[in-house]
Structure formats: structure tokens, C-alpha cells
Amino acid sequence: MEWMAAVTVGGLAGLGLWMLLDRNLKRVVLGIGVLGNAINLGVFTAGRLAGNGAAFANVGAAAANPLPQALVLTAIVIGFGLFVFALALLKRTRELYGDRSTDAVSAVTEEPAPDWQAGQEEEEPGSEEQREPRP
Amino acid sequence: MNILLVAPVLVPLATLLLGILLRPRVRLVERLSIGGCSLLLLVGLALVWQAAGDVVLSGQLGGWPAPYGISLVIDRLSAAMVAISATIGLATVVYGVGHDCPPQVIRDFHLFVQGLLCGICGAFITADIFNLYVWFEVLLIASFALMALGGGKRHLAGTMSYMALNLFATLLFLLAAGLVYGTTGTLNMGDLALLVRAGETAPGTTAALSLMLLSFSIKAALFPVFGWLPATYHVPLMAVSALFAGLLTKVGVYALIRLVTLLWPEYGPAHEILLWIACATMLVGVLGAAAQSEVRRILSFHIVSQVGYMILGLALATPLALAGAVFYLIHHILVKANLFFIGGLAARICGSEHLAGMGGLYARHPGLALLFAIPALSLAGIPPLSGFWAKLLLVRASLESSVWWATAIALVTGIFTLLSMNKLWNEAFLKAHPQGEAALRTAGAHRCNWWSIAALALLTVAIGLGAGPVAEYASAAAAQLGDPQAYFHLLRTTEAR
Numbered sequence: 001m002e003w004m005a006a007v008t009v010g011g012l013a014g015l016g017l018w019m020l021l022d023r024n025l026k027r028v029v030l031g032i033g034v035l036g037n038a039i040n041l042g043v044f045t046a047g048r049l050a051g052n053g054a055a056f057a058n059v060g061a062a063a064a065n066p067l068p069q070a071l072v073l074t075a076i077v078i079g080f081g082l083f084v085f086a087l088a089l090l091k092r093t094r095e096l097y098g099d100r101s102t103d104a105v106s107a108v109t110e111e112p113a114p115d116w117q118a119g120q121e122e123e124e125p126g127s128e129e130q131r132e133p134r135p
Numbered sequence: 136m137n138i139l140l141v142a143p144v145l146v147p148l149a150t151l152l153l154g155i156l157l158r159p160r161v162r163l164v165e166r167l168s169i170g171g172c173s174l175l176l177l178v179g180l181a182l183v184w185q186a187a188g189d190v191v192l193s194g195q196l197g198g199w200p201a202p203y204g205i206s207l208v209i210d211r212l213s214a215a216m217v218a219i220s221a222t223i224g225l226a227t228v229v230y231g232v233g234h235d236c237p238p239q240v241i242r243d244f245h246l247f248v249q250g251l252l253c254g255i256c257g258a259f260i261t262a263d264i265f266n267l268y269v270w271f272e273v274l275l276i277a278s279f280a281l282m283a284l285g286g287g288k289r290h291l292a293g294t295m296s297y298m299a300l301n302l303f304a305t306l307l308f309l310l311a312a313g314l315v316y317g318t319t320g321t322l323n324m325g326d327l328a329l330l331v332r333a334g335e336t337a338p339g340t341t342a343a344l345s346l347m348l349l350s351f352s353i354k355a356a357l358f359p360v361f362g363w364l365p366a367t368y369h370v371p372l373m374a375v376s377a378l379f380a381g382l383l384t385k386v387g388v389y390a391l392i393r394l395v396t397l398l399w400p401e402y403g404p405a406h407e408i409l410l411w412i413a414c415a416t417m418l419v420g421v422l423g424a425a426a427q428s429e430v431r432r433i434l435s436f437h438i439v440s441q442v443g444y445m446i447l448g449l450a451l452a453t454p455l456a457l458a459g460a461v462f463y464l465i466h467h468i469l470v471k472a473n474l475f476f477i478g479g480l481a482a483r484i485c486g487s488e489h490l491a492g493m494g495g496l497y498a499r500h501p502g503l504a505l506l507f508a509i510p511a512l513s514l515a516g517i518p519p520l521s522g523f524w525a526k527l528l529l530v531r532a533s534l535e536s537s538v539w540w541a542t543a544i545a546l547v548t549g550i551f552t553l554l555s556m557n558k559l560w561n562e563a564f565l566k567a568h569p570q571g572e573a574a575l576r577t578a579g580a581h582r583c584n585w586w587s588i589a590a591l592a593l594l595t596v597a598i599g600l601g602a603g604p605v606a607e608y609a610s611a612a613a614a615q616l617g618d619p620q621a622y623f624h625l626l627r628t629t630e631a632r
Contacts, residue, residue, distance in 0.1 A: 020303065025295070032302050039310045046317025067203070068316070071265055075309055078272045085279055086298060093291050108292035109370055113429055113488040 005045040012038030023101050025093065029086045036079045044072045139185065140192045140207050142178045143217045143256035147171060147224075151249040154242075161238040165228075168245035172225035175252065179218030186214035187608060191621040193262075201626045202326045206262035208621050211612035212461060216259045216389055219465055222594070223381040223472050224252045226587040230476055231374040233581025236285065244284055248378065250277035258386050262622060264312045264322045264347075267390065271305055271354075278383060281375045282367070293370030300363035304353035307346060314343035325622030328397040344398065348405075351394070354387030357446060358415040361439045365423060368438070369431035369488075373479030376431055380438055381472030385464060388445050392460065395449055396616040402452045409450035414544045417443030421551040428490050430478040430563070433555060434471070437514065440548055441467050447545060448529050451536050457613035459528030462606060466513070466521040466598060473510040473591035477503065480584050481563050484576055490559070495568035499575050504564045509592040511560065513599065515553035521598035524606060 016035025019027045047068025097104055150171025154164045185192065192209040195201060209217070231244050254274025261267050278301075283294040316322050318337040319330050330336050331344075349360075356364040364384065368376055399405050420440025427433045445467070448460025481503065485493040497504045513520035526549060533542040568574050598605050615621075 020299070028299055032299065032306075035303075035306055039306050039313070042310055043313030043316070046313040048317070068313075071313070071316070074265075074269060078269065081276060082272070082302060085276060086302075089279075089283065089291065089294060089298065092286070093295055096288050096291060102295075105292045105295050106366070108288055109296060109366060111289075113369065113431075114289075115487045115489075115492060 001049050002045070005041065005049060009038050009042040009045060012041065023103065025090060025102055025105065028102060029083075029090045032086055033079075033083050036075075036083065040072050040075050040079065043075060044068050047071070137192055137194065139178065139181060140194050140209060140260070143175065143182070143209075143260055144253055146175045146178055147249045147253040147256065150174075151246060151253065154246045154249060158242065161242045164242050164245050165232060168228045168249060169225070169232075171249060172221060172228050172252070175256070176218065176221035176225055179214070179221040182209055182214035183211075183218045183608075185209075186211040187611075189611075191615070193621050193625050195625070201628075202321050202323045205266045206323055206325070206622075206625050207260050208262040208625065209260050210615045210619075210621055211608065212389070212392070212616060213259045215461070215465060215608070215612065216385075217256050219468050220252060220255050220259070220382055222591075223378065223468060224248060226472065226476070226591055227374050227378045227381075229583050230377065230587040231372075231583075233583040234372060234374060235581075236372070240285055244281070244372070244374070247277045247281045247284070250274075251281065251378070251382075253277075255382055255386055259389060262324045262625070264315060264324060264327070266322075268305070268309055268312055271308065271386075274383070274386065275301055275305060278379065281378070282371050284372060284375060289370050293367045297363060297367040300353070304350045307353070308350035311343050311347035311350060315340065315347065318343055323626070324393070324397055325619070325626050328619070328622060329626070331398045332400070344394075348391065348394065351387050351390045352412070354384065355391055355442055355446070356384050356387070356416075356439050357442065358412045358419055361416065361420070361442075364439060365427075365432060365435040368435040369429060373475065373483070377472045377475035377479065380434065380475045381468045384438055384442055385468055388442060388464065391446065392449050392457075392464075392616065396452075396457065397619055397622065400452075400617060406450045406452050409446055410538065410541060413443045413446035413450050414541055415443075416440065416446065417544055417548040421548045421555070424555050425551065429488050430482055430490070430493075430559065431475065431488065433559065434474050434478055437474075437552065437555070438471060440552065441471065441514070443548070444526070444529055444545065447541060448532065451532050451538070451541075453532055453536060454610065454613050454617055455528060455535065456532035457616055458606065458610035459525060459532050461609040461612045461616075462528055463525040465605065465609070466525045466595070469591055469594050469598070470510040470513050470522065473588060473595065474507075474514065476584070476588050476591070477507045477510070480580055480588065481507070484580060485563065485568065486574060486576060490562035492569060493563040494566040495572055495575055497564040498567075499572070500580075503588075504560075506588050506592050507560070507564065509595055511556040512553075513595050515556050516549045517553070519599045519602075521595050521602070521605075524599065524602040528606065528609075 012034055016031050016038050019031030019034060022028060047065050150167060154167050157163045194207055196205040228245060228248055251274050254270050254277060257270035258267055261270060279294060279298050282297050283290055318340045319327060321327055353360045368379060417440050420436050424433045424436035427436060445460045445463050448456045481496055482488040487493055513522040516522040516526040530542055530545055
């Protein structure tokens with residue numbers, strides 16, 4: 001059982017890392033998801049796999065350790081939140097850039113900062129109509 | 136359980152929830168956020184006052200016994216970090232009032248700042264590795280949202296890089312936490328420290344702990360893994376940049392200090408490696424800053440170099456060096472956030488963030504020039520400002536440990552810092568504005584901006600002039616780090632029950 005889990009975790013983590021290094025932004029985001037799941041599984045396995053034992057039932061020595069299950073449940077919930085944020089970010093980035101290459105995205109942060117004229121810093125297409133002068 | 140123990144988390148959380156309820160009323164959210172930060176500052180001061188009386192607050196969430204339940208410990212270092220975070224939080228939300236953005240951006244800014252403070256304070260008070268991971272995630276998601284605030288092309292591109300690298304570091308941390316639990320069977324820092332100190336750990340533990348230190352190093356922007364910081368910190372809103380510059384890397388530094396002093400109290404191989412990394416971090420950061428020509432990029436590289444000083448103190452591991460690291464931490468958070476505030480204001484008045492497009496500020500705003508000089512000279516370590524005392528402690532500690540080359544690097548880094556501050560001064564303040572005096576926008580500054588900057592500058596001067604009590608507090612904090620009885624006490628009392 002342990003070796004199967006180990007191979008699965010290793011394979012998934014390798015796949016996740018490989019996708020994380022891709023030029024395509026979509027794959028980077030999916031890679032984060034895959035790597036996150038691999039690591040969740042790894043945390044679960046590290047807490048020792050105990051056959052078919054129930055976590056909380058009072059069955060003596062055969063009970064599984066409930067702590068890793070609690071940890072992984074927490075990590076999964078947090079992972080969902082972050083993954084949803086990453087997807088939303090991906091969607092918005094695609095709308096703004098059109099292409100999906102990571103190079104195009106990092107090139108934008110490398111560009112010199114735009115000169116500011118009267119609060120231009122926050123001005124972006126789509127947000128002008130909601131602007132109101134502040135006292 | 137003492138209410139003060141959980142107050143650092145509860146106050147920003149309550150402010151956040153109340154703020155969400157009041158969402159449509161932006162002005163009210165703004166005031167609420169300022170009120171919440173003030174209350175958090177009061178909590179922080181109460182904690183410091185308690186800690187200064189050598190009271191260590193500790194407890195178990197939900198009453199579960201120690202190695203299993205979540206432990207909370209507030210010692211001198213934690214108390215000081217909570218207080219200083221609250222100070223920066225308050226300065227940031229006040230500064231944020233002066234931002235000219237759409238109202239909904241302002242509202243979201245205040246809500247996310249509260250979320251960020253909640254995560255940061257949680258990370259400072261927890262004594263449980265997995266709980267630390269949870270707080271890291273809380274502050275991480277808030278920081279992503281703050282980074283993307285405004286939704287412009289630059290913001291989104293910065294968020295993308297920032298998110299990918301920080302998520303990777305956090306996933307490493309989660310994996311390391313799982314492996315540590317697998318090899319030692321415990322997640323409680325005190326319990327783990329007892330096991331590691333007694334040498335009763337499985338062979339894989341060191342590997343798992345190294346992975347954890349690596350992930351903290353990414354968060355703290357240490358030498359080989361600092362690239363994400365200067366690549367992204369110049370992108371978001373000015374107030375957000377300042378908040379990140381002040382607090383985020385310092386959470387990583389705090390976690391490193393906490394873990395290394397708990398697990399390896401004696402000078403050993405871990406400290407040896409940290410010493411080299413610290414020196415490389417100092418040099419690379421300050422040299423990187425010399426190559427930049429935009430205000431926030433220069434300041435971002437300086438964060439990297441300054442983190443090197445704190446890690447130098449941690450690496451030397453003598454009581455004096457640890458005191459120096461704690462003093463440096465306190466001083467640096469105030470000074471760096473203030474420099475970003477001033478840089479933002481200067482850029483807004485000049486209408487450009489490039490040094491080439493700035494100038495003439497000294498003639499028009501001598502007050503701003505003075506307020507810039509205080510944190511800039513403090514950062515470079517000019518007496519009698521706070522940075523001088525912090526560096527003095529570290530230099531003395533490294534001389535006492537007779538690592539003269541580390542001393543030399545620390546001093547050379549100080550000189551380079553002074554040089555690049557001089558460059559900023561000459562370009563942005565002294566020289567005439569390239570488009571003439573008329574290009575300066577006096578309306579660019581809001582009075583709230585001035586308040587934040589002046590308050591932080593005043594604090595820097597106060598720490599510099601009253602260095603005695605602060606140094607005493609820092610050395611007592613270092614003594615507590617060297618002898619973390621509170622962590623072990625928690626285990627003993629709950630086991631006996």
C-alpha cells in the first residue's frame with residue numbers, strides 16, 4: 001500500500017512541477033492544482049496508512065490515525081480557495097493579454113513604470129466610469 | 136484562556152467581518168478599518184507591556200492537551216511583532232485614505248488589509264507547525280487579492296508571478312509539515328524541539344526540516360531564492376507595496392528565527408550555512424539596488440539586502456547577535472514601510488516613478504525631504520537613528536564571534552546602502568525637475584499621507600534616541616529565544632493533567 005501511494009505522489013508531483021514550468025499560463029495554473037493534490041496525498045501518506053481502520057470508531061488497535069485526515073481536509077479546503085483564485089486570475093489575464101504565454105506576462109512587469117498623470121496609476125480600462133473625485 | 140492571547144487574531148477578523156457587512160458604505164468601512172487597526176495596536180501594546188514584565192502568555196485552543204491541540208504562545212518576540220504589525224497596518228490604512236482610486240477599490244483595500252493582518256498576527260502567535268501553514272495561507276490569499284487590486288495589466292501580471300512562486304513555497308511548506316509529522320509524530324513546535332534536541336528523531340527528519348527552512352527562505356527572500364520579490368513589489372498600489380515591504384518578508388524571517396532557535400540552540404551546520412547565505416543576501420541585494428533606476432525597484436532590492444542582516448544575527452546564534460536580529464527586525468519594518476510611503480508620495484508629486492523624471496522636491500517640499508532623510512539615513516545606519524544601533528549590535532556580535540569577513544560585508548553593505556540613498560536624494564530631491572517647476576503636482580499629496588509618514592519617522596527617531604529600553608527589550612527577547620521554557624512548560628502542564 002505504501003509503495004503505491006509513494007509512486008502516485010511522486011508521479012503526480014513530477015507532473016505538477018513539469019506543468020508549472022510550462023510557457024502556457026493555463027498549464028501553470030493547472031500545475032499548481034496537480035502539485036497541490038500530490039502534496040495533500042503525500043501529507044496523508046506520511047501520517048501512515050492503516051489498512052481499512054476507521055478513524056474515530058472505538059475498535060481498539062485497528063483504528064487509523066485521525067490527525068492526518070484532519071490535516072489533509074484543512075489543506076484541501078484551503079487548496080480549493082487558492083485554486084479558484086488562480087483560475088479567476090487566469091481568466092482575467094487572458095482577457096487582458098489575449099495570448100497565454102508566461103513570457104508576455106512577465107515582460108509587462110519588467111517594463112518601466114508608466115508615468116503618472118493625475119492618479120493614472122489606478123486608471124485602467126473599465127474602471128474609469130466608476131471613478132469619483134475624492135475630497 | 137486569556138482573551139489577550141487570541142485578541143491579535145480576533146480583532147482584525149471581527150473588523151473584516153463587520154466591514155463585509157458594511158460593504159456599501161465605503162466611508163464607514165474606511166473608518167472601521169482605521170478603528171480596527173487602532174484597537175489591534177492597543178492589543179499589541181498591552182502584549183508588549185505584559186511581555187516586558189516577563190509574563191509569557193500561552194494556552195491551548197479548545198482545551199485539547201498540548202502535543203495534539205493547537206498551542207498559542209506569546210513571548211517577547213511575538214508581542215513585539217504583533218505591536219509593530221499593528222503600527223504598520225494603522226499607518227497603511229491611514230495612508231490608503233489618501234489614495235485617489237475608485238471607491239470600491241478603496242473598500243476592498245481596507246477589507247483585504249484586515250485579512251492580511253489577521254494572517255500575519257496568527258503566524259506570530261502560533262506554536263504549531265500546521266497552524267502556521269494555515270495562517271500563511273490566510274495572509275497569502277489576502278496578499279494575492281491586494282496585489283491584484285485595481286485590476287490593471289501591470290497589477291495582474293505582477294499577481295501572476297507573485298502567486299505562482301509564493302504558492303510553490305507554501306506547497307513546499309505543507310509537504311515539509313506532513314513529512315515532519317510522518318517522521319516525528321508531532322506538529323507542536325515545543326514537542327518537536329524536545330525530540331530534535333534529544334537527538335531522538337528518524338533520519339528523514341533533518342531532510343523534512345531543511346525543506347521547511349527552504350520554504351521559509353523563499354518567503355523571507357534569502358539569497359538564491361529572492362527573485363520573486365524585486366520582480367513584483369513595484370507593481371501594486373503604493374500603500375500595498377509599503378505594507379508588503381514592511382511585513383511580508385518579515386513573517387518568513389520570524390518563522391526562521393523561531394524554528395532555528397527552537398530546534399538548534401547551539402551553533403552548528405545549519406548556522407554555518409545561514410551565515411554564508413546571510414552575507415550573500417546582503418551583498419546581492421545592495422548591488423541589485425545599485426543597478427535600478429525606479430524608486431520602488433531600488434527599495435525592493437534593499438529589502439533583500441536588509442533581510443541578510445537579520446539572518447546574520449540568527450546565524451551567529453549568540454545572545455547578542457539574536458538581540459541584534461530582533462532590534463533590526465523592529466527597526467527595519469518601520470523604516471522600510473516609511474521609505475515606500477515617501478517614495479510613493481514623491482512619485483505622485485513628481486508625476487513619475489523613474490529617477491530621470493523626478494526632481495525639484497527639495498525646493499517645493501522641504502518637509503518631505505527632511506522626512507525622507509530620516510528613514511533613509513536610518514536604513515544606512517547613521518547615528519543616532521534606529522538603524523545605527525541595530526547594526527552596532529550585529530557588528531559587535533560578529534566581531535565577538537570573530538567572523539571578521541561577515542563584519543566587513545555588513546559594513547560594506549551599509550556604505551553601498553548610503554550611496555544608493557544618496558542617489559535617490561540627488562535625483563528626486565536636489566536636481567531640478569526635468570519639465571520645470573510647474574510639472575510638480577502639489578495636489579498629489581493628501582494630508583493622510585503626511586500623517587502616516589510623519590508618525591513613522593517620529594517612531595524611528597524615538598527608537599534611535601531611546602535605544603536603551605528597546606535594546607534591553609530585544610536582548611531579553613533573545614534570552615527567551617535561547618531558553619524557550621514557555622514552549623516546554625505547555626507540554627508539561629497539559630501532560631500532567
